[in-house]
Amino acid sequence: MIYLSYKVKLILAMVLLILVVTASSLFFSTQSVERYYGEFLEKQFQQLSQSFVQDQQNRIARFSQSLAEATSNPRLTAAFEIGYTDGYDRFYYDLSTQLQPLLQRSEYAGSRDAPFFRFIDYEQQYLEPPESADSYLGIPAPVPEPELKSILSPFSTEVDEPVEAKKGYLRLNTTEGMKLFETWVFPTFDGSGLFMGDLVFIQRWNPQSLHQEGSAVRSGIYFNNQFFGPQEEELEAGKVEAFLAENMSLQSRKRASVDLSMDSEDYTIFVTRLPTHAAFGNPFQVTLFSLQEEKRILSRIQQTLLTVSGVVLVIGLLFSLFFGQRLSRRILDLVAGTRAIQEGDFETRIQVRGNDEVSRLGESFNQMSQDLALKEKYRSVLEKVTDASVANQLTSGSIELGGEERTVTILFCDIRGFTPLSRSISAPEIVELLNEHMTGLTEVVHKYHGVVDKFVGDEIMVLFGAPKSFGNDAELAVRCGMEMLGARKTMNTRKAKPIEVGIGIATGTVVAGCMGSEDRLNYTVIGNCVNLAARLCGIAPPGQLYLDGDTAAQVEDIELAETQPIQLKGFTARVPVFTPKLQHPTVASRK
Amino acid sequence: MVNALFTRSAVLFFLLLPFLFPRLECADISGVVDPPEQPRERRQAIRYGGVQPGAVEPKPEPPAVVYLLNDQTRNLPLQVNEPYELTQRGLQFFPPVLPIQVGSAVRFPNLDDTFHNVFSYSPAKTFDLGRYKQGEDPPRVVFEKPGIVQVFCEVHEHMRSTILVLETPYFTTTDTQGRFQLADVTPGNYTLVIWKSVRNQREVAIEVTGKEDLELDLSKGRDP
Numbered sequence: 001m002i003y004l005s006y007k008v009k010l011i012l013a014m015v016l017l018i019l020v021v022t023a024s025s026l027f028f029s030t031q032s033v034e035r036y037y038g039e040f041l042e043k044q045f046q047q048l049s050q051s052f053v054q055d056q057q058n059r060i061a062r063f064s065q066s067l068a069e070a071t072s073n074p075r076l077t078a079a080f081e082i083g084y085t086d087g088y089d090r091f092y093y094d095l096s097t098q099l100q101p102l103l104q105r106s107e108y109a110g111s112r113d114a115p116f117f118r119f120i121d122y123e124q125q126y127l128e129p130p131e132s133a134d135s136y137l138g139i140p141a142p143v144p145e146p147e148l149k150s151i152l153s154p155f156s157t158e159v160d161e162p163v164e165a166k167k168g169y170l171r172l173n174t175t176e177g178m179k180l181f182e183t184w185v186f187p188t189f190d191g192s193g194l195f196m197g198d199l200v201f202i203q204r205w206n207p208q209s210l211h212q213e214g215s216a217v218r219s220g221i222y223f224n225n226q227f228f229g230p231q232e233e234e235l236e237a238g239k240v241e242a243f244l245a246e247n248m249s250l251q252s253r254k255r256a257s258v259d260l261s262m263d264s265e266d267y268t269i270f271v272t273r274l275p276t277h278a279a280f281g282n283p284f285q286v287t288l289f290s291l292q293e294e295k296r297i298l299s300r301i302q303q304t305l306l307t308v309s310g311v312v313l314v315i316g317l318l319f320s321l322f323f324g325q326r327l328s329r330r331i332l333d334l335v336a337g338t339r340a341i342q343e344g345d346f347e348t349r350i351q352v353r354g355n356d357e358v359s360r361l362g363e364s365f366n367q368m369s370q371d372l373a374l375k376e377k378y379r380s381v382l383e384k385v386t387d388a389s390v391a392n393q394l395t396s397g398s399i400e401l402g403g404e405e406r407t408v409t410i411l412f413c414d415i416r417g418f419t420p421l422s423r424s425i426s427a428p429e430i431v432e433l434l435n436e437h438m439t440g441l442t443e444v445v446h447k448y449h450g451v452v453d454k455f456v457g458d459e460i461m462v463l464f465g466a467p468k469s470f471g472n473d474a475e476l477a478v479r480c481g482m483e484m485l486g487a488r489k490t491m492n493t494r495k496a497k498p499i500e501v502g503i504g505i506a507t508g509t510v511v512a513g514c515m516g517s518e519d520r521l522n523y524t525v526i527g528n529c530v531n532l533a534a535r536l537c538g539i540a541p542p543g544q545l546y547l548d549g550d551t552a553a554q555v556e557d558i559e560l561a562e563t564q565p566i567q568l569k570g571f572t573a574r575v576p577v578f579t580p581k582l583q584h585p586t587v588a589s590r591k
Numbered sequence: 592m593v594n595a596l597f598t599r600s601a602v603l604f605f606l607l608l609p610f611l612f613p614r615l616e617c618a619d620i621s622g623v624v625d626p627p628e629q630p631r632e633r634r635q636a637i638r639y640g641g642v643q644p645g646a647v648e649p650k651p652e653p654p655a656v657v658y659l660l661n662d663q664t665r666n667l668p669l670q671v672n673e674p675y676e677l678t679q680r681g682l683q684f685f686p687p688v689l690p691i692q693v694g695s696a697v698r699f700p701n702l703d704d705t706f707h708n709v710f711s712y713s714p715a716k717t718f719d720l721g722r723y724k725q726g727e728d729p730p731r732v733v734f735e736k737p738g739i740v741q742v743f744c745e746v747h748e749h750m751r752s753t754i755l756v757l758e759t760p761y762f763t764t765t766d767t768q769g770r771f772q773l774a775d776v777t778p779g780n781y782t783l784v785i786w787k788s789v790r791n792q793r794e795v796a797i798e799v800t801g802k803e804d805l806e807l808d809l810s811k812g813r814d815p
Contacts, residue, residue, distance in 0.1 A: 072748050073748065074743045074744060074745055074746075074747070074748035074750075075710075075712070075743075075745065077743060077748060077751075078710070078711070078712040078741060078743045079712055081741045081751075081789070082712050082713050082714070082741060084789050084790060085739060085789055086713070086714050090712060123790075190748070191743075191747075191748020191749050192650075192748065192749035192750075192751060193749065
């Protein structure tokens with residue numbers, strides 16, 4: 001398991017969050033832009049194609065009206081009527097004269113793209129213009145006359161067909177290659193309102209007709225698998241054609257991108273069928289919208305987003321670092337504090353900063369360590385005023401108030417000749433002497449698991465087996481006593497005035513427990529053997545240890561000598577007294 | 592004056608000729624053909640530019656023209672010296688089709704209150720009479736070349752008529768039922784032409800024996 005600090009986790013979370021937010025913002029903004037731009041282009045395309053269609057219809061309507069006026073001339077009718085028998089020279093001449101104002105109105109008049117016309121009579125006979133007509137018909141036909149005849153003848157108005165103008169496109173194989181021509185078929189009536197036939201106008205298609213002023217949109221016409229556009233070469237008509245050939249079968253309009261490597265731009269292609277007469281086949285208006293603008297908008301949004309994200313990331317990292325650092329420092333402070341407490345330094349305090357959960361934790365910690373320090377203080381005081389093990393048991397609550405019956409061994413030890421000694425030295429000297437004496441002997445007591453019950457003047461009272469038994473408490477008591485004598489002897493070698501002690505040990509059943517008033521309790525024992533031990537101590541000669549029979553009965557490894565039973569004060573019968581044969585047993589002899 | 596007297600004497604002579612030479616046998620031809628119908632493909636849009644529709648008379652139904660041709664007919668003298676009349680009345684030409692023999696004259700009186708301008712582009716006779724109105728001396732045109740002369744009015748584009756200039760004195764127009772009658776036809780082999788329009792004419796070979804009159808049923812495409 002990799003260790004990741006809180007700070008690192010915070011930073012990672014911050015970075016992850018910003019990455020997710022940035023990525024989703026990019027995704028959704030791209031989606032929105034593409035959708036809205038697509039709708040915008042769609043609308044633009046609809047307007048473009050509608051205006052184109054409307055324009056065409058208006059042109060046809062205007063032209064039909066003008067044509068009706070032009071062809072109702074009786075001289076034209078006369079010329080037409082004689083044509084059947086006498087040739088159509090005059091008719092074509094009159095027709096071109098009549099149409100001259102109309103054709104002159106065309107923006108392409110006089111140019112290569114100028115419109116020209118042919119006539120198909122009411123019996124659907126194509127009226128071939130006489131050779132002399134070249135002089136007044138203006139531009140020559142882009143394809144040979146017989147070919148033109150076979151191409152145009154099918155567009156004449158059938159007998160059962162409604163009489164109305166038809167519009168369409170033609171592909172003519174001219175000397176300049178395949179070119180697109182716009183074609184209009186206008187049914188024509190003579191002066192008396194009789195149907196004369198169809199006047200067919202043909203004009204080279206000009207891509208400018210699909211072009212809007214100031215627009216970067218490229219439009220063209222896709223007809224019979226060929227694309228006729230504004231800059232056919234530039235636009236790579238082949239690519240457009242291949243794309244359209246693949247996608248044309250389906251709906252009339254579709255949006256798709258096609259990659260034109262010419263200027264390495266993406267285009268959206270819109271396709272819609274142009275409303276032309278069915279006889280002319282299916283021409284489609286193809287409009288290419290460059291996606292450059294969309295890309296520009298997108299990249300601007302992306303740049304902005306990335307910049308903002310970058311700034312936010314930096315700010316986020318700084319914040320994370322700052323707060324992470326602060327928090328981890330405070331937590332480390334706490335960790336150091338707890339370690340100190342663990343090591344017993346209850347005086348340790350941590351610095352509380354700010355006003356949040358961590359600072360509350362710090363306050364709690366300080367409170368806790370303060371409480372612990374106080375407790376420890378009480379404990380050490382308790383240990384001083386009572387025996388350490390009693391204090392321990394008291395604090396742990398294992399000592400029952402009210403007392404219990406236990407079999408214990410009691411040891412009394414007092415100084416022989418203390419009263420005369422105290423008279424011969426000063427009080428401070430007495431205290432010093434007593435402190436040294438008690439400290440030295442208490443160490444021995446603790447060594448043998450004895451509990452110092454109390455100090456009374458120069459006398460020490462020690463319990464074995466209470467509050468806790470350590471096995472053979474009697475033997476421990478005897479050994480303790482023997483070592484106490486030894487210890488005193490050793491201490492005496494350093495003293496100018498030697499001190500002699502006497503020790504009495506007795507074993508018996510006592511009541512052990514905390515006793516005293518409600519305010520102040522003492523852990524002590526009450527029983528006959530206490531008295532007995534005190535009496536034995538009283539009669540024990542200096543440097544001697546007396547034990548009673550019950551104690552002696554429990555001692556196994558120490559050789560004892562029984563003295564004459566002694567009459568003790570407060571005891572009716574004489575009491576058997578024992579004393580160890582060896583007053584100074586070695587430590588090694590103990591188990 | 593002398594000319595007029597001579598002409599009248601000549602007419603009288605020819606009128607009396609059958610009675611003067613009863614041995615010279617001629618035959619009458621009568622028959623029936625399908626009346627000409629409006630070609631179905633020529634749909635009509637009602638359109639009279641610049642005139643009140645009420646002022647225009649209904650266009651008269653053009654009859655079919657029936658005439659006989661052979662090598663001799665073109666050498667026959669002019670049968671009618673009086674000029675024919677192609678009148679303009681109710682903004683229409685009457686008759687809608689006028690057969691005449693080569694050399695005949697036609698006058699074009701205007702009976703309307705407005706100007707007319709009769710003209711023809713037909714190579715058989717090209718003319719333009721200019722604008723004239725009622726009461727003015729009606730222009731007169733002599734047709735010396737055989738052929739079809741389509742006549743229009745330059746002012747009223749719907750007006751039209753056809754003058755058939757024929758190299759024969761044997762011609763007539765059918766009635767509404769398509770019946771016709773040709774009188775006093777010299778015996779011989781003829782081509783009988785039923786002319787309905789520029790684009791619709793039919794030729795039938797017949798023989799006139801002179802012993803009896805001919806009764807021809809040429810309706811419904813029947814042969815004699």
